[in-house]
Amino acid sequence: MIETLVYIFAYFVFPGILFASAVGLLFMGIDRKITGHMQNRIGPPIWQEFLDVGKLFCKEDVTPAAANSFVFNCAPLLCYGALIAVMLLLPINSAQPVLTSVADLIVIIYLLNIPAVCMILAGYASGCPFGTTGSSRYVVQLFGYELAFIIAAMAVAAKAGWSLSLSSIVAYQAQNGWMAFQVALIPAAIAILIAIQGKLLRVPFDIPEAESEIVHGPQTEYSGPKLAILRIAYDIELFVVAAVIVILFFGGPVPHTIGGVYIPGIVSFLIKCFGIVVLSTLIRNIAARLRIDQALKFFWTFPTLLAAISLILVVVI
Amino acid sequence: MPRILPDVLKNLFRKPATTKYPRERRELPENFRGKPIVDKEKCISCGLCAKGCPDGAITLDEKTKKPRIWLGLCISCAWCAETCPRKAITMTKEFELATYDKNKAISK
Amino acid sequence: MKAEDVVKLVKKQITDVKIPNERRVFATVDKKNYKETLLTLKSNDITHLSTITGVDTGEQIVVIYHLDCGDGVMLSLKVPLPKNDPRLQTVTDVFPGAILYERDLMDMLGVKVEGHPDPRRIFLPEDWPAGKYPLRKEEAPKKEEAKK
Amino acid sequence: MTFIVPIGPQHPALEEPEHFRIEVKGEEVVDVDFRLGYVHRGIEKELCNRTYAHGLFLSQRVCGICDDAHSSAFTRAVEAVAGIECPSRARYVRTIGIELERIHSHLLWAGIAAHEIGFTTLFMLFWRDRELALDLRELLFGQRIMSGEMVLGGVRRDITPDKVPKILRNLDALEKSTKHYINVCTSDRTVIARCANVGVLTRQAARELCAVGPTARASGIDEDVRRDDPYAAYDEIPFKVITERDGDVFAKVVVRLREILESIHIIRHALDAMPKGALATRFPKKVAPNEAVGRVEAPRGELFYYVLSNGSDKPERVRIRTPSYANFPTIKPMLVGSTIAEVPIVLASIDPCFSCTDRITVVDARTGKSRIVTKEELRRLQK
Numbered sequence: 001m002i003e004t005l006v007y008i009f010a011y012f013v014f015p016g017i018l019f020a021s022a023v024g025l026l027f028m029g030i031d032r033k034i035t036g037h038m039q040n041r042i043g044p045p046i047w048q049e050f051l052d053v054g055k056l057f058c059k060e061d062v063t064p065a066a067a068n069s070f071v072f073n074c075a076p077l078l079c080y081g082a083l084i085a086v087m088l089l090l091p092i093n094s095a096q097p098v099l100t101s102v103a104d105l106i107v108i109i110y111l112l113n114i115p116a117v118c119m120i121l122a123g124y125a126s127g128c129p130f131g132t133t134g135s136s137r138y139v140v141q142l143f144g145y146e147l148a149f150i151i152a153a154m155a156v157a158a159k160a161g162w163s164l165s166l167s168s169i170v171a172y173q174a175q176n177g178w179m180a181f182q183v184a185l186i187p188a189a190i191a192i193l194i195a196i197q198g199k200l201l202r203v204p205f206d207i208p209e210a211e212s213e214i215v216h217g218p219q220t221e222y223s224g225p226k227l228a229i230l231r232i233a234y235d236i237e238l239f240v241v242a243a244v245i246v247i248l249f250f251g252g253p254v255p256h257t258i259g260g261v262y263i264p265g266i267v268s269f270l271i272k273c274f275g276i277v278v279l280s281t282l283i284r285n286i287a288a289r290l291r292i293d294q295a296l297k298f299f300w301t302f303p304t305l306l307a308a309i310s311l312i313l314v315v316v317i
Numbered sequence: 318m319p320r321i322l323p324d325v326l327k328n329l330f331r332k333p334a335t336t337k338y339p340r341e342r343r344e345l346p347e348n349f350r351g352k353p354i355v356d357k358e359k360c361i362s363c364g365l366c367a368k369g370c371p372d373g374a375i376t377l378d379e380k381t382k383k384p385r386i387w388l389g390l391c392i393s394c395a396w397c398a399e400t401c402p403r404k405a406i407t408m409t410k411e412f413e414l415a416t417y418d419k420n421k422a423i424s425k
Numbered sequence: 426m427k428a429e430d431v432v433k434l435v436k437k438q439i440t441d442v443k444i445p446n447e448r449r450v451f452a453t454v455d456k457k458n459y460k461e462t463l464l465t466l467k468s469n470d471i472t473h474l475s476t477i478t479g480v481d482t483g484e485q486i487v488v489i490y491h492l493d494c495g496d497g498v499m500l501s502l503k504v505p506l507p508k509n510d511p512r513l514q515t516v517t518d519v520f521p522g523a524i525l526y527e528r529d530l531m532d533m534l535g536v537k538v539e540g541h542p543d544p545r546r547i548f549l550p551e552d553w554p555a556g557k558y559p560l561r562k563e564e565a566p567k568k569e570e571a572k573k
Numbered sequence: 574m575t576f577i578v579p580i581g582p583q584h585p586a587l588e589e590p591e592h593f594r595i596e597v598k599g600e601e602v603v604d605v606d607f608r609l610g611y612v613h614r615g616i617e618k619e620l621c622n623r624t625y626a627h628g629l630f631l632s633q634r635v636c637g638i639c640d641d642a643h644s645s646a647f648t649r650a651v652e653a654v655a656g657i658e659c660p661s662r663a664r665y666v667r668t669i670g671i672e673l674e675r676i677h678s679h680l681l682w683a684g685i686a687a688h689e690i691g692f693t694t695l696f697m698l699f700w701r702d703r704e705l706a707l708d709l710r711e712l713l714f715g716q717r718i719m720s721g722e723m724v725l726g727g728v729r730r731d732i733t734p735d736k737v738p739k740i741l742r743n744l745d746a747l748e749k750s751t752k753h754y755i756n757v758c759t760s761d762r763t764v765i766a767r768c769a770n771v772g773v774l775t776r777q778a779a780r781e782l783c784a785v786g787p788t789a790r791a792s793g794i795d796e797d798v799r800r801d802d803p804y805a806a807y808d809e810i811p812f813k814v815i816t817e818r819d820g821d822v823f824a825k826v827v828v829r830l831r832e833i834l835e836s837i838h839i840i841r842h843a844l845d846a847m848p849k850g851a852l853a854t855r856f857p858k859k860v861a862p863n864e865a866v867g868r869v870e871a872p873r874g875e876l877f878y879y880v881l882s883n884g885s886d887k888p889e890r891v892r893i894r895t896p897s898y899a900n901f902p903t904i905k906p907m908l909v910g911s912t913i914a915e916v917p918i919v920l921a922s923i924d925p926c927f928s929c930t931d932r933i934t935v936v937d938a939r940t941g942k943s944r945i946v947t948k949e950e951l952r953r954l955q956k
Contacts, residue, residue, distance in 0.1 A: 039697035040328040041335040133600075133913060203691055204763060212689045212917045286319045288763040289691025291914045292600070320757045325694060334701045348730065350715040371623075371630040394630055394721045399729065408715075445653070448802055449866060473783050473796070475868075475877050476894035491866065491877065497802030499866050501879075522783030522902055526894075559618055 010088065010098040020087045024235035025049040027274065031238070031281045038285045049235060056228035064221050066127030075122035076222070076229040082114035083236045090243055091167050093253055093266040104164035105157055108244060109150060112199070115237055116142050119208070122230075123218025134217025137292045138208035144299030145198030145205070151307035152192040156248045158314045159185060170252035180249040184317060188310035189249050191303035193276070196241050197283055198299060204287040205295050242273040242280075250276075345410045350395045352411045354424055355384050359405035366397035366406055386424040388414050426471075426495040434469055438462045439502070453503045456513075459490075462502060463519050466492060474516075475499070477526035479534040481562045486511045486534055511536040533560040600912040605905055620891040625651050625725055625860065628888065632878075633719060635893060638681060641667075641674040642871030643893075644723040649804050650867025650878040651725055651888075655860045661806070662850040663727040668806040668843050670714065670722045671869075672836040676747065677706040678872035679829045679836075682924045683754070686826060689918040690767040695757070702750045705743045712736055727853020737844055744837050751833045758826055768823035772907040772919030775820060782902045786874020788923045791828045792820030798870040810842050822922040829924075858886050871896050873924050897925045 010016055029046040036043015063069050086108060091097045116138065123135030156179055157164050160172040173179055180189040198205040209217040219230055246252060250272045253265035290298065336343060345351075362382035367375040374390035375397060377383065384397075384406070398406045416422050428450050432442055438461065439452040454462050473493040480487045488511075490502040506513065515538050517524045528547040530536045535558040538544070546553065557564065596604040616635055620628045632647040633640040645667055652659060659667075684699035707717040713732055714720035722728055732740075758764050774784065779792040789796060797814040799807040815831045817824035860882040867878035874896025883889035900923040907919050 034329075035693075037329050037333065038325045039694050040331060040333055040701055041697060042333045042337065136600075203693070206691065207914070210691065210914065212691065213914055282325070285325050285694045286321050287692070288687070288695075288761070288767050290763060290766060291912065293912075294766055319762070320760050321694060324698070324753070324757070334704070346712045346715075348715050349711065350721075369626075371627040392630065392634075392719070393716070394719075395715065396630075445863075445865070449653075451864065472780050475783070475875065476879075476892065476899075478879050478890070478892040480881060480890045482889075489879070491879065493796075493875075495801075497798070497868075499802070499868065501864075501866060520783065521781050522899065524902060525898065559615060564618075 007098070011084070015087045015090070015092045015098060016084055020084060020236045020239060021232050023270065024232065024237075024239040025053065027239050027242075027277050028235040030274070031277055034278060034281050035285055038281075049231075053228045053231055056223075056231065057225050059224040059227075061224040061226060062221075064127055067221060068125040068127070071121050071125035072221075073226070075118040075125065076226050076233065079115040079118035080229050080233045080236075082111050082118075083233055083240055086111045086240050086244075087236070089166075090240070090247060091170050091252055092243070092269060093264070096167055105153055105166065105169075106164060108166070109153060112237075112241065112244070113142070113146070115233060116199075119218045119230075122222070123208075126218065126221035128221050130214040130216070130220045131218050133214050134208045134220070137214075138218060140292050140296055141198055141201075141205060141207060141299075144296045145195040145303075148191045148195040148299060148303035148307050149199065151304060151311055152188040152195065153248060155185060155188040155307060155311040155314050158311065166247055166252075170247060170254070173251045174254055178249065178251040184313035185249070185310050187306035187313075191306035191310070192245060192249070193279065194303045195299075196245060196276075197280060198295070199241055200238055200280065202280055203284040204290055206289060207292045207295055210289055238277060238280075239273060242276040243269070245276055246272040348408075349410050349412075350393045350408045352388065352409050352414055352424055353386055353391065353393065353395070353397060353406050354409055355386065356405045356407070357381075357383050359403045360384065360401075361403055361405075363402060365400050365402065369396050369400045371396065388422040388424055389419070391424075426469075426498055428498050431471075431494045431498055431500050435462045435465055448497045448499060450498065450500045451503070452500065453505065456504055456506060459502065459504045460514055460516070460519070463490065463492075463516055466494070466500070467519050471495065471500075472520070474520040474523050474526075477523060477530060479530045479536060479560065481508075481534060481560060483562055484508055486536060488513060488530065488536060490516070506536065513538050515540040515542075517542060532558075534558050535561065595908075595913065595916055597913055600914070602908050602911050602913065602916065605908045617891055617893060621888055624858075624886045625856070625888065628891070629723070629725060630721070632891075632893070633721065636871075636895065638678050638718070639674060639871045639873065639876075640719055641670045641722065642869055642876050644721075645671055645805060646867045646869035646871075646876045646878040647880075647891075648723050648725055648867075649869060650865050650880040650891075651860075653865035653867060654863045654880050654882045654888075655725075655857060656863075657726050657854060657856060659727045660851045660854060661848050662731075663852055664806040665843050665847045666728045666730075666732055666852075667723055668810065669732065669840050670710075670720060671805065672840045672843070673706055673710050673713075674720075675836045675872045676833050677703050677710070679833050680706065682829060682872075682921070683826065686822075686918065686921050689921045690764065692764065695754070695764075698750075699754070702747060702754075705747050709740055709743050712739060724853060724856075726856040727851070729853070731852055732844075732847070740844065741841070744840060748834060748837050751830060751837075755827070755830050758830065764826075765823065767918065768821065768826060770819070770821045771823070771915050772911060772922055773819065773821045774903050774907050776818075778906045779820065779903060782906075783899055784874075784903045784923075785899045786871070786896045787825055787828045787832065788874065788900045788903060790814070790816045791824035793818045796875075798868050798875050802868050804869060806843060809846065810839050812839050812842075822918055825922045859884060860886070862889075873897055874900060897923065901925070 012018060026046065029049045032048060033043045033046055063072055088098045089108060089111070120135045120138050123131040123138065156169060159179060159182060160169040163169065179185050201209055209219065214220070219227065222230055246269060253269040255265045256263045256268055360383055362377060364377055366384050367377055371394065372390040372392060374387050375384045376387070378385050393408065395408050398404070398408055414422065428444050428447055431450055432452070438458045439454050441453050443451040445451070471492050471494045475491040475493050478489040478491065480489065485508050486506045488504045488506060490504070492500045492502065494500050504513070511534070513536055515527055517527065524542065525547070527538045527541055528544070531538055531544060532547045532549050594606045595602055616631060620631060623631060629644060629647055633644045635643050680699050680703035684696045684703065687695035687699060710720055711717045713736060714722045714730060722730065774788065774792045776793045779789045779794055784792070784794070793816055795814060795816050799812070800814055812835050815828050815835060817828050862882055862884045864879070864881045867880065869876045876896055877894040879892040880888050881890040903923060904920065908916060911919060
């Protein structure tokens, strides 16, 4: 009985819905504030995302006539559910995730792809030309960044003694230093940082949602609560993908004691995630959006090569 | 290394170029053309402004024969202020003229 | 290309030439040979057709071709057309850029331009009554509606 | 199977209403057809219904951005019809007004182009520096955009010496940041990737379709009304006409940014070579029957006015041909063959000003068959 109560608490409050949404929206709010200052303007207050999402929940919920209503309606929910599932499987405050020994790296990578697939389905189901064009671009981009992402993750798994479970990776990093500082894995770290720029649809690669060409891509026809869920899902994805990178490369939730001050695991984890989000914001503000063919060519040459090099280095040495 | 990078990082520590408009106001130069106002005493109701106005926004009041400017039509070109022999019409610095009531949109 | 030698080029076809200043030439050309005039001008590499103006002078419609003949000289060729049946051949084969100005003529003044590649209505809405042409003289502008 | 992607009339990439039907096979644009006329106000008919002085205020409002260009073209045409010569000091003040407007119009376009290719930081920085030019116009003429500076026969407000230091300070800041932006745009790999050899307009096509302004100059056509047919004070101010060769979007960006530097140079020269003298001459009420052509180099290209007077105080016929109207046919050769991603940036590259064009609009259709795609057909195609 206690076990289910702990699970329900974990699902709804701590690493689950409440915590993930709050941190995701907060990170996105800070991201928008930093973008504002980088563009020499004041920028919205940090809690702006909460206000936006709140407003969207009060708006009317419209399903276009031409849309295939079943897929159109349940895509956002599926996307949101998958991300919350990933939150439960990640070792957040200690080396042990909430659902112990159930999931490993492959499941995480698979769950991280569900939001992308949902968005593609939503685009095709929305029946508007912008949606269809946006979805076809998203499919092409999906193949682009996924390759680099998976190879880099495999390199880390190989380095941590061919084990796919996250807790063992965290444990490995606890003994002999962060993965990113291993010489063999530096190219993989760079590759995965570029890959998440594509995964999170950030500017150099926000081609599926190019607002100057196809309005909002797959999300054009969404409004009201459905759009709010999609927004929260996107913000959580921002936090979750940063979390995966921190676990794989930057040591995960390891408590430190710096200068006599004891920093619990969860705080250092959040700081490191925040660092990655800020880095992604910086890249977002210094580049223009690429075309889909240029993006694909870029993804399959530069990051994939780096990731492969580090994989070979790890396997050979 | 993209050449915009130093620019972006410097911006982080620069004072933002934007101001919080309704609370902080920017001071306007002295010959700014905002809402025209009519000084009843100086006006000799010669009607030059009503004839000269490109949009016909100025009509003379029936009884008092003083100009009435309907701000819905006025393009604040300051033509009336220039052609007025007594300089009765002057341009203020007021540019927020939105109202809910059509009758208020008249510069008496 | 000074104003005088532009006039010399097409001396034969044009009548009542006016040169108000050294960079403006106004000339009238007859409906029958306005096309060859344009062809001879084009052969002397005057390729920039600034625009085509239509003027309804009450009893006839004058179509004016404004050509920029290099270093600022502007030749305006006037082609008078009868009011009841204004008809012209297209010049898009000589000046491809004229595809738009001719559609504007057709819409605004009702000048029939034969051989135009795409004689669709240009900016009046599709349901604009066929016979009415806004820039004609008889289309009086609507009265000033009463103000405040 | 080709399907139609409708862009507009309401679309975030377009700051004014116009409707484009892009026929697409996959991502590749097969054909372009656009339908305008959403902001058509019949200004030409209205101008014949107003006196010359009131017509000037209306002609300023043909375009929301280049109002000085329209008023200088209208005044040039009407003064030629009436045979009036405006005093030299007024010509210099007009030149300064026109060049300030060219600066803020080019910066506005550069910001929108940066937004089209997704470079929001550059978009914000361009528009931040545009404020410098707008502050100058507000200081000198009273309002940022609708300066209403020119009147028939001269200028309404003088540029007093106490304003000159502020002007020079803003101009120096503008010059420094424009030079910096030219370096950024020419060196940034993502900008080059998005703009280089995109929407190429060959020199021969530009000459044949009578393109004007920066669009033509980017394809190597060395034409500029300020130098060929000088008006205001351009015959006394030396300046270079900037041309590029390869005619793609990247060349248009560079041409416009370097034209800003030229404009700054012109304003500085005009400021210190400004003669003393009267500001305006009397303009007669009635004008003898005559006709005249007024040509001006607006920020987007050659602006053309033709005025026919009939002796009364109202013009008989006024013909306005705006630069965007001339540049519109060039969209077709530029767009066919490119991809959807390039459509907004190529459309923006000719800096279309639809309020200008719509007073007379333009539709360029595929040659041969002309069909109107009905609503149902569009819907069916989208399935």
